[in-house]
Amino acid sequence: MPPASQWSFGPFRLDPHNACLWRGVELVPLPPTAFALLHYLVTHAGQLVTKNELFAAIWAETVVSEAVLKVRMSEVRKALGETARAPRCIATVHRRGYRFVEPVTRLDVAPGAAAAAPTLLLATLPRPAAPIPLPRLVGREGELAQLLQWWALARQGQRQVVFLTGEAGIGKTTLVDAFVTQVAATEEVWLGQGQCIEQYGAGEAYLPVLEALGRLCRAPGADLLLTLLRAHAPTWLVQMPWLLSPTDHKALRHELLGTTQARMLREMAAWIEALTVETPLVLVLEDVHWSDYATLDLVAWLARRQEPARLLLLGTYRPVEVMTRGHPLRDVQQTLQMHGHCAELPLAFLSEAAVAEYLTRRLPGYQEPTVLARIIHQYTDGNPLFMVYVVEELLTQGHVVEQQGGWVLRTTPDADVVRAPEDIRQMLGLQLDRLPLEAQRLLEAASVAGAAFAAASVAAGVASDLVTTEEYCERLAQRQQLLRPAGTVTWPDGTVTGRYEFIHALYQNVVYQQIAAARRVRLHQRIGERLEEAYGAHAVDMAAELAMHFEQSRDYPRAINYLQQAAENAGRRYANREALAHLTKGLALLKTLPATLERRQQELLLYLALGASLIATQGYAAPEVEQTYTRARHLCQPLEDPQQLFPVLRGLWVY
16 A cells, blocks of 8 residues: 655644644644645645635535635634744735645655554653643643642542632633643543523523533534433433434434423433543533523532542632622532532632733743733732733833834833723723724624624624625634634524634623614614524524514514523423523513404413423412413403313313
């Protein structure tokens, strides 16, 4: 057999046979499409590769926009440790394409060796024990070491549930990302990440858990995940219909009729225990202060289990949000912690030395970071988000400039320059006001679409074409102005669009709160209608999100329909408290509509569903059960439909 080819450039080695990119002995994670893009550029090193040529070579059978190429290119640059502004390997040829400029050496190896080399390297060389240094992770060495200690226990089969707490901007997500990056780079691990969302997350049962499951099922080795789901957690598999054929989904739903929420909890625990026999799992749930009750029940269940599992569950939250909203998370955590079932890792502000270290990394060659660090720390108290903002302000206003390959403090800033605003929201508002009006309008639509959003939703909100919107999002992401890329997504109608997310959830919240009322209504309506159109028959799967959009746009008839559907979805997940919330809101909105026969019919259906949820949560003898079915019987009178009267009378009889 002819020898297989590998490619060497700088510290990297590209192995097409195994689709691996290596930096020395370290495997660099790279999505399949991004790997194909890098391989094509490397094999055409020194040549101008046009965008059309890349589309034809990598996406021959798929129509994608230019933003998709940019997202994949940013993933390649991240893997290579470069940026578009400071390229070392890939130069951008404006408006035309790209050129791989790093010298490339072709390596011919025996076919068997091409497959065996990566495994042998990982097996025989020691893993790095020290944390992998990240550019902007400073002052968190102790916290990172503590996470690694908990991870060591989890790998031994002692399940660990840890809550990272701290105020907004303290660096919870940054620390989690650094930990996950180090773990993924040094060993095989399952990684599941889910995000709780403020606008509608509390009403969607198990939303962050299902998001994490979806990501896991798109990762390498997903066949094993699906096999284990079928065997141990069919009630969870049925919640993800896109993983099944319509026939299998219908059959599985029929098979699972009559199950309970307790069964869902038991099945998830059994699935995790089976999944982690050979490979441990890190499950990250962000912003748990916005979580639904069902997710909180699952976290508590997993924490209390005594069976061994190689699981580390990390939850992040802001204590202030928990207290002001009356969320039960704090009570649940304290109960678990009292019995030794979970741990808390509170994050404090950065020290002056950590601020100086950040300046050294952010401004290479800066000679006297301690002087400026003292000034910045004095006015920011070491809040990381404030610190980054103040440093960028100093650069923007010319107080710190680059000279002869290093950075110098040209003029000492006065207090007004470095003083952090009294509130983070005020700081972000100032940053937003400096952007061009077009960028502000785009970000407004993005904030309505969510903390993470598809560019196609934003395009619908601002009434622009998708390509233009994606290009603008990409420019903001490249400049790290509020946004960052988050891959691509394909909608059921075939739309392939770039996906982005706000760098911090506060950014989305601040932008959203600044939108004028009339404009906010219009944006919600446009985005809701576009999502409804894109998802078609699958719109019921995102009923809670659509209900939120149409409620905010004052389109109450559609909002009520989707609230009813969201309650049915929650019922199928045995999340009766979430179903109660949807039904109660639907009944409240129904009062705004004219008193017609159709409204009476819909009110009856909502009360019937409400009665079933009340029985499930409060018992047959609760006074609310009698009140609900009594109201339903009154609604039945002018309808004269015995089929609807029967469940009402049965509910009253059971009470």
